Amino acid sequence: MSDRPVEKTLAEQALASYECRACGYVYEPDKGDSKSNTPAGTPFEQLPADWRCPVCGASRSAFVNIGARNAPSGFQENLNYGFGVNRLTPGQKNILIFGGLALAFLFFLSLYGLN
């Protein structure tokens, strides 16, 4: 009997990805497999026994567990800090970009007007 703590890190909670040893395709559980209509969030272990690599057709036994990918490695709340621009919608980014260009153009015009 071991006394492993019940709490898991975020990385351990994430589902493991499996890589096809034949072609290098990686099955990512949080994406699923659209070719076999496997919904996102399906663990590799729950794929049907006749599931095959969508790229090369290798059987499930050709896949190896490569662990969780893209798992947050640190504290979840930190993900919301420090990258304000990255959280803008594309529309908001366009406003920033074109607004900046328009300002630069007006600035250029005003200099031209002074001459």
Ligand SMILES: [Zn+2]
């Ligand atoms: Zn493959």
